[in-house]
Amino acid sequence: MSGATVAPASEEELAEAVADAARNGQPLTVEGNGTKRAMLRPVQAARTLSTRNLTGITLYKPQELILSARAGTPLPEIEAALAERGQHIIAEPPEPGPLFGAREPATLGGVVATNLSGPRRISAGAMRDHVMGIRAVTGTGEVFRNGGRVLKNVTGLDLCKLLSGSHGTLGVLTEVTLKVLPAPERSATVALRVLDLPAGVRALSAGLGSPYGVSGAALVPDDGGRGPLALLRIEDFAESVAYRAGRLRDELAGMGEASLVADVDESRGLWRRVRDAEPLGAEPGDAVWRVSVRPTAGPAVARAVRAAGLARLLFDWGGGLVWIAGPPTAEAHAAVVAAARTEGGAFTLFRAPDSLRAAVSVLPEEPGPLAAIVRRVKAALDPAGVLNPGRMRAGA
């Protein structure tokens, strides 16, 4: 599927390459460093267009909480520049290494195009919530901007949101402007050993419904054979973290056996593992799904997929994000899809061998009345259908 790769060094050349592809009706696989190639469906294209040579931070104003970088900029480079000024990327996107076995780092464009967010999603928003501006190239090779470089902007239709999470099918991002924030001085975690999954989600709901500003709420279904473990994170200035984590532990103590991870490195390490879904324990050959439901429905999803033999699970986002790993079979997939549907949520076949992900719907269908609208939006932005055909849905 990879075939020849072009990696233009400027937006202008990239636009030309897309325009060429459109003229010749030659579909392109669009990627940054290609770390998430195994996500969703395999793309049907002979050539690959990479943004990996469009690199560099183009604007960073710490006091304005704004950073712009070209789409191919590796995330660690951005994180490092932010860390120098005590700031960070708010949505805490996962690293592709543990999840996809990638050796290279993710690029900014890739993380935005997949709208991947980590544990802080529950309190501070998704990756797409912090995309303040984009530059992108349409499927005909036209360069356009949307949004801007300020924190509040409602001028015109919000195509930043439309392109975030569009997996490169509506345009090739060439530059992204993010809202960034001061990185919290401290992190501490309240860990609660609970009886079962519903009790775990109840504890997470209680924590998220407390006034203490919980910024991460995860549930490990089986912590080394000792039963489920609920994790609640507090991040802020040292004084606040000490006070609020203590209050939270005391208030949740009736819901399970509570302990406090007060060491900042230990707490951060814990959440890095949750972010990268390490406690899921996915085997190399496993398929991995993400199901998003209302938090209290998380345990019901678990029951349903366990009944179908899918035993490896991890909950984040207060119980509403269910990571599932198991055999990459059509039956397993059908069980996940059914569980998500029953609970009124959404599923993503996050990672799977080509044979499975080419054969099934990796995302829920678009709502019926939107079908024609979706076709027209795609036709407006990529009339020749050259951008990542088949990536999200077969034949689109």
Add this chain to the structure above:
Amino acid sequence: MIRLPDPKPEVLARREEIVSALRRAVPGEGGVISEPLRLKPYETDGLSAYRQPPLAVALPASTEEVAAVLRVCHSIGVRVVPRGAGTSLSGGALPLEDAVVVGLMRMNRVLEVDFDDRLAVVEAGVTNLAITREVEGEGFFYAPDPSSQLACMIGGNVNMNSGGAHCLKYGVTANNLLGLKAVTVEGEVFEVGGKHLDAAGYDWLGLLTGSEGQLAVITEVTVRILRGPEGARAMLAAFKSNEIAGQAVDAIIGSGIIPVALEFMDRPAIHACEAFANAGYPLDAEAMLIIEVEGSVAEQDMLLGRIKEICERFDPISLKVAETAEQSLAIWKGRKGAFGAVGRISPDYLCMDGTIPTGELPHVLRRIGEMSAEYGLQVANIFHAGDGNLHPLIMFDANDPTSFGKAEAFGADILKLCVEVGGCLTGEHGVGVEKRDLMGVQFTAGELGIQRAVKSAFDPGWLLNPAKVFPLEGNAALGPAPASVPHPAAA
């Protein structure tokens, strides 16, 4: 004056027939309004200089009735102007002569509240404040808090992607939504998102938010509700110049503190608010900040202490840290009454809404001051300092036929300046009719073309809230010939 498209004669000619079809779509008392006198309340919105009674008003009470109304309009080719409370400051809800206003105010039920999943499902006509009222008993609130929150409705908030004084910490409407139920221009009902975060696939929820009634009519909204903090307290800091106050803002954010609110007022705004509210604002200051923090009392003390220390480095004229909730309220009192206060000095004013990179504040305020002298119109500036959203209030005299035109030109110049320094035309009030013709200042023709194409994908016949957001030029769907609404003062 802003041009509106010519009414379609074939629609005007079929008025009776359209009204009866609407009555069948929304049966019962109060479902359809067509008597000229009763249309009056709908002829304008928060941009009251523009007035135009619609063909008729439909007030559906359910999603099904909204769908039925849209099917009627679509089948006859009638334009539709969705409307919430009509508080839009950009003329977003301004009717057209040949349009049916679809008012959502009768859809005002809270359908579900769930504290464990921290969400509420409400109909589009529920007011912003009513959501918080519904959940505050349990200590929860709905975060975006536009100053108009007593009146404005969630459907309007979604379509304007409204913000509020506390969006520096809690985000704007877009960041606080989970799902929508909506009706297409053809009258088909669909849902996006749900009760979960980040529905997979294209982000229709994000695209519909802030779409100013261009893409669909929203009938139900699922919002996130949040548990409130233990407490909140404000402080006031006054400085000798706009520059210095701007530097203080930079230093606060640079120290890693993100207050929940960080409001800036310039000298005219301070004076107007003080005269109105007697809030104890320092009249010798050139600029003033209201800074609010949250948490336990000890946390408030810690944060306010740090912020006070920072402000002290900038030679403040006065620093006042509230000791109690009452003192906090007193500090906010002037700011919250700002519109009323300016209204007392000048009954007619335009509220502008650009955003600038915060570092450009001193330059922009200096230029606005110069323009104010050039135009001979007073202006007071209120600014969400943390996020760069600037609200110049331009005062004019509606009895003077030239005054309104000058105010509009002054406003346009301010917005052009915002774009020139790297900002944008509107931070939270929307483009509406007001800024429609300035879109070319911020976007290239190609960029606007792409946005128009997305609009066309939802609304191929341009029946939904036409003549807003996108310039009329080069838009075949809106007819070629010019027509304009005369301003009452100019007429």
